[in-house]
């Protein structure tokens with residue numbers, strides 16, 4: 001099999017962690033005789049924005065459309081407002097390519113310790129399915145009476161039946177296919193009294209099609225607390241765009257930090273390319289120092305392999321990450337070691353060859 | 356001093372924890388010769404709703420208006436939709452009485468252990484100032500094309516300059532008065548691109564008036580992760596209605612759970628009565644079993660005493676809670692013991708007399 005991979009390394013630590021992700025990908029291809037990945041890199045980032053006045057060329061999406069998958073490093077630079085870098089690159093890709101599933105595993109890897117005192121590997125292994133195209137990130141709204149004491153800003157949360165049904169169905173299907181018993185839907189229908197009761201209704205409707213799966217609707221405030229106090233009660237968590245965003249950073253924290261957390265922006269129908277990216281940002285504070293943890297990116301590559309149907313290889317990559325973590329010899333500073341980004345990446349590649 | 360206190364015990368465990376809160380209040384009055392609290396109880400809860408078709412009488416707010424303060428237990432019953440019980444009782448009170456500050460201390464009490472492996476008392480002591488009248492809980496929005504595949508729901512987040520300025524100013528004032536160095540404002544201006552950039556602008560404006568305080572704007576996703584990974588970096592956190600709601604349940608989890616977490620719905624100008632309540636819900640699953648932890652309610656009474664200007668007595672109540680926790684003899688099940696609600700309340704009262 002031959003795959004075309006678009007690579008957007010981005011800003012800050014993006015290029016540093018991406019280098020390790022790509023090296024890993026080529027190592028994986030070497031191991032598995034019949035695989036080839038042709039990568040094309042696009043320099044679309046905040047530097048590009050400062051030079052061209054936009055985050056990507058006008059035909060950027062058309063270009064990306066031709067690839068099988070996209071790998072993204074990290075986007076963002078102190079000199080460019082976030083709502084520009086994000087709304088002109090990441091969010092348009094997620095939307096144009098109907099990557100309506102943002103899949104984010106919350107799993108304590110072998111060899112790591114949770115910051116939660118009484119929680120171990122058996123307690124920390126679930127997945128968050130985040131809606132990725134609508135909801136709270138609507139881009140709809142504006143301001144009135146600017147510059148006066150009466151100024152106000154309105155932002156619309158927009159939830160469509162189409163959008164909610166497809167993400168909720170995906171979550172149930174995933175639970176069923178992976179043999180999971182429990183589905184938890186994040187809500188806040190007590191405080192947010194139009195959009196969230198609508199979300200709840202659709203969850204209840206779809207739940208009727210999956211009687212074998214136990215459904216719980218939990219308010220986002222309590223749910224965030226439960227991530228800390230009872231993470232063992234989750235199998236599949238489905239959440240709106242904003243709630244999923246919050247829960248997955250929190251989820252990353254309880255399994256060892258943002259340096260480890262991968263994600264897939266997935267178009268399940270495969271009508272369009274899906275995009276894989278670490279959930280961390282561009283971390284300008286450590287950019288250039290070579291100490292960023294590349295595991296989140298390498299794990300994202302593993303998820304990309306899964307998505308492409310190369311599940312065995314995807315599994316092997318994740319196993320190699322866990323082997324290296326269990327050996328404890330090579331670790332970046334964020335997980336208690338002194339290794340560089342490159343050393344961490346190399347160790348995982350070597351382990352992949354060894355396996 | 357003589358204070359009139361309106362008491363709404365509410366549903367589920369509400370009346371059980373409130374009984375201990377009120378007993379404590381009377382004990383405090385006995386100790387401090389010059390104080391008297393006259394309490395009046397109002398049976399406004401979900402049972403009342405089932406009997407009268409509304410959560411409180413038409414003139415409920417007018418009645419409450421005459422009191423110095425309000426004590427609330429918990430509201431909510433599986434038989435009544437949350438958005439009714441909440442939108443017809445708690446939220447109208449918060450709004451009508453301009454209780455625009457929801458003050459929520461996140462503090463690991465003496466005698467307790469944090470579920471965070473490497474965090475102790477010095478790391479866990481800050482306060483969240485939550486906006487309490489507007490934002491994401493707007494009650495504005497609706498549905499279109501109901502019953503068709505094109506159905507959609509819109510909910511408006513409404514942020515006013517008036518509303519944001521007053522909460523941000525309160526937070527800075529609090530930081531200054533309590534000698535704190537750092538103020539963290541929760542945002543999500545990268546994803547939510549109208550209301551949150553407006554919020555950021557106002558934070559930056561007001562920060563200019565407090566050059567001695569270090570201001571940070573942190574996205575809510577990262578901020579939630581930091582509550583777990585670096586809680587020691589917070590002094591005062593200011594957040595919108597929804598973000599503050601999420602952060603304070605999470606905050607409760609990292610300092611021992613919802614059974615301990617108090618709150619004040621405060622009208623700083625004292626034009627209207629303020630309201631004090633535990634942040635936990637009515638917990639129908641344990642209602643009637645007598646094992647609910649009354650500490651959240653008793654601590655809320657302590658905050659009420661602070662608000663009334665009886666700071667020494669408020670401090671004494673909190674000290675008594677901490678003494679009992681440190682002694683470790685009497686604890687409710689949620690914090691690892693076998694004591695009942697009443698035993699826990701009694702132990703704190705006895706300690707208060709002893710001090």
Ligand SMILES: CC(C)[C@H](C(=O)O)[C@@H](O)C(=O)O
Pocket residue numbers: 190191221441445600634
């Ligand atoms: C009952 C609910 C609407 C409420 C809120 O979200 O404000 C509660 O969670 C709280 O934190 O006081």
Ligand SMILES: CC(C)[C@H](C(=O)O)[C@@H](O)C(=O)O
Pocket residue numbers: 086090245279545546576
């Ligand atoms: C950059 C930002 C808009 C983005 C999001 O909130 O979706 C990021 O936090 C993420 O989780 O991928």
